[in-house]
Amino acid sequence: MRADARRNVEGIRRAALDVFRTGGLTTPLDEVARAAGVSKGTIYHRFGSRTGLIDAVVEELVAARIGDIIEAVDALDGPLLRFEEYLLRTWLLQYDEPAANDVLMRVPPDSEPLTTLFERACQFGRRLLHEAQTAGVVRADLTPDDLTYLILERGVIVRACDQQTRDDYHRRLDFVLRGLRAARG
Amino acid sequence: MRADARRNVEGIRRAALDVFRTGGLTTPLDEVARAAGVSKGTIYHRFGSRTGLIDAVVEELVAARIGDIIEAVDALDGPLLRFEEYLLRTWLLQYDEPAANDVLMRVPPDSEPLTTLFERACQFGRRLLHEAQTAGVVRADLTPDDLTYLILERGVIVRACDQQTRDDYHRRLDFVLRGLRAARG
DNA sequence: CAGCAACTTGACGCCGCGGCCAAGATAGTG
DNA sequence: CACTATCTTGGCCGCGGCGTCAAGTTGCTG
Numbered sequence: 001m002r003a004d005a006r007r008n009v010e011g012i013r014r015a016a017l018d019v020f021r022t023g024g025l026t027t028p029l030d031e032v033a034r035a036a037g038v039s040k041g042t043i044y045h046r047f048g049s050r051t052g053l054i055d056a057v058v059e060e061l062v063a064a065r066i067g068d069i070i071e072a073v074d075a076l077d078g079p080l081l082r083f084e085e086y087l088l089r090t091w092l093l094q095y096d097e098p099a100a101n102d103v104l105m106r107v108p109p110d111s112e113p114l115t116t117l118f119e120r121a122c123q124f125g126r127r128l129l130h131e132a133q134t135a136g137v138v139r140a141d142l143t144p145d146d147l148t149y150l151i152l153e154r155g156v157i158v159r160a161c162d163q164q165t166r167d168d169y170h171r172r173l174d175f176v177l178r179g180l181r182a183a184r185g
Numbered sequence: 186m187r188a189d190a191r192r193n194v195e196g197i198r199r200a201a202l203d204v205f206r207t208g209g210l211t212t213p214l215d216e217v218a219r220a221a222g223v224s225k226g227t228i229y230h231r232f233g234s235r236t237g238l239i240d241a242v243v244e245e246l247v248a249a250r251i252g253d254i255i256e257a258v259d260a261l262d263g264p265l266l267r268f269e270e271y272l273l274r275t276w277l278l279q280y281d282e283p284a285a286n287d288v289l290m291r292v293p294p295d296s297e298p299l300t301t302l303f304e305r306a307c308q309f310g311r312r313l314l315h316e317a318q319t320a321g322v323v324r325a326d327l328t329p330d331d332l333t334y335l336i337l338e339r340g341v342i343v344r345a346c347d348q349q350t351r352d353d354y355h356r357r358l359d360f361v362l363r364g365l366r367a368a369r370g
Numbered sequence: 371c372a373g374c375a376a377c378t379t380g381a382c383g384c385c386g387c388g389g390c391c392a393a394g395a396t397a398g399t400g
Numbered sequence: 401c402a403c404t405a406t407c408t409t410g411g412c413c414g415c416g417g418c419g420t421c422a423a424g425t426t427g428c429t430g
Contacts, residue, residue: 002397002406028387039409044389046407139360146357149349156345157338164334172331175324179364187376187427213417224379229419 009046012036016057024098025054025108055113062100063117065093070124080137083128084177090121091154091173095166098159105155122148137182150176194231197221201242209283210239210293240298247285248302250278255309265322268313269362275306276339276358280351283344290340307333322367335361 015036019027029050033040047053073086094101102108103117125147132138158169186194200221204212214235218225232238258271279286287293288302310332317323343354 004397005407008408029389030387040388041390041410042408050388139363141356142360145353146360149346149353149357152346153338153342156341160341160345161334161337168330168334171326172334175327175331175364176361177364178366179360179362181363189427190377193378214419215417225418226380226420227378230378234419 005046008036008038008042012038012043012046012053013056016053017061020054020057020061020099021097025050025058025102029053051109051111054108055111058099058103058113058117062097062103065097065100066103066117066121069093070121073124073128079128079132079135080181083132083138084180086125086128087150087177087180088173090125090151092170094151094155094158095169101155101158104151105159125151138180139182142180150180190231193221193223193227197223197228197231197238198241201238202246205239205242205246205284207283210235210243210287214238236294236296239293240296243284243288243298243302247282247288250282250285251288251302251306254278255306258309258313264313264317264320265366268317268323269365271310271313272335272362272365273358275310275336277351277355279336279340279343280354286340286343289336290344310336323365324367327365335365 012032016032019032019035023031029043030040032053033043036043043053047056069086069089073082073089076082076085090104094104103114104121106114106118108114126144129138129142129144129147133140133142197217201217204217204220208216214228215225217238218228221228228238232241254271254274258267258274261267261270275289279289288299289306291299291303293299311329314323314327314329314332318325318327339358
């Protein structure tokens with residue numbers, strides 16, 4: 001690979017990080033190209049497809065954020081707190097980072113890094129759900145699929161209702177959490 | 186207006202009722218045209234725009250359904266039951282009738298009949314919310330705007346997650362309703 | 371039955387985006 | 401310096417839907 005090509009690859013990666021950060025993983029590749037100072041064709045030449053480009057940046061862009069949540073939530077006390085805090089932080093991440101939202105919603109075509117990332121978040125959530133249900137603090141009729149849906153739903157909402165303020169969004173999340181608690185809790 | 190034109194107008198209206206019923210108010214007009222056995226141009230000639238066509242059918246298509254809900258719910262006993270049943274039925278209507286969903290989400294450009302219809306549903310909901318809050322059975326921090334949002338959100342979800350079964354959808358609505366009740370309820 | 375006004379048609383331009391590729395530019399080597 | 405393999409460019413096509421209009425057709429009237 002020639003030196004200029006290597007430079008371009010790096011430039012495109014940086015540009016993608018930047019553009020995807022604010023616009024999500026579905027931003028037109030022309031914008032990435034413009035930000036990188038190359039043409040659209042070069043991106044396709046270097047990364048094969050949008051998916052290829054995403055795979056090249058998703059780790060740095062999203063994995064860390066999800067890892068942070070898992071780590072922080074895992075350190076909390078009490079199954080209800082952990083469960084609710086996990087959902088809350090994930091939902092807020094979906095609001096704050098369109099790219100993370102895209103991963104959680106499985107918007108881009110599946111690929112190995114994306115699946116890995118998604119599964120990691122998913123598994124963790126299921127563990128928390130199970131613990132919380134065992135402790136009797138969360139509705140027993142909530143299924144792992146429901147959990148996935150709760151996150152998917154929120155993603156859809158974030159995408160569609162982009163005019164709502166973060167504060168309003170946050171306040172309304174509390175309504176949803178309440179609905180998931182066990183009746184006696 | 187010539188006889189064939191009058192026939193066509195009626196045919197287009199019928200076709201629109203049919204097509205919009207299953208596909209919502211954003212179905213491509215070519216489909217309506219095909220169903221009516223005319224060309225797209227004729228629709229534009231006769232109704233001016235998609236909005237014009239919608240106005241011509243929305244009454245028959247949606248108003249009745251919303252009216253039914255208001256009537257049925259109004260006859261129920263107890264402010265909590267009325268409030269919850271109103272939301273539940275509206276949410277199910279959104280699932281069952283894409284066209285009604287479009288109206289409730291204000292998808293098509295505003296027009297007088299659409300606004301009227303929307304406001305009617307909205308006012309009724311606000312009344313029920315107020316009654317329920319006065320009775321102390323629904324969270325006091327729920328605002329009328331939240332109510333609008335709860336319906337808008339559901340609309341977005343219905344549109345995006347069209348693979349979920351009605352039963353699952355219905356079951357999950359219960360989670361949401363629980364979250365809206367007053368803490369002691 | 372002629373002739374015109376009313377009516378209908380369907381192809382066309384437009385838009386934004388995705389993906390591709392022939393032609394031109396350039397880095398690095400002998 | 402010249403040459404070639406590598407690389408980049410940007411224009412082109414496809415897609416799906418909207419809205420329009422010149423040209424062709426048809427109902428109605430005298």
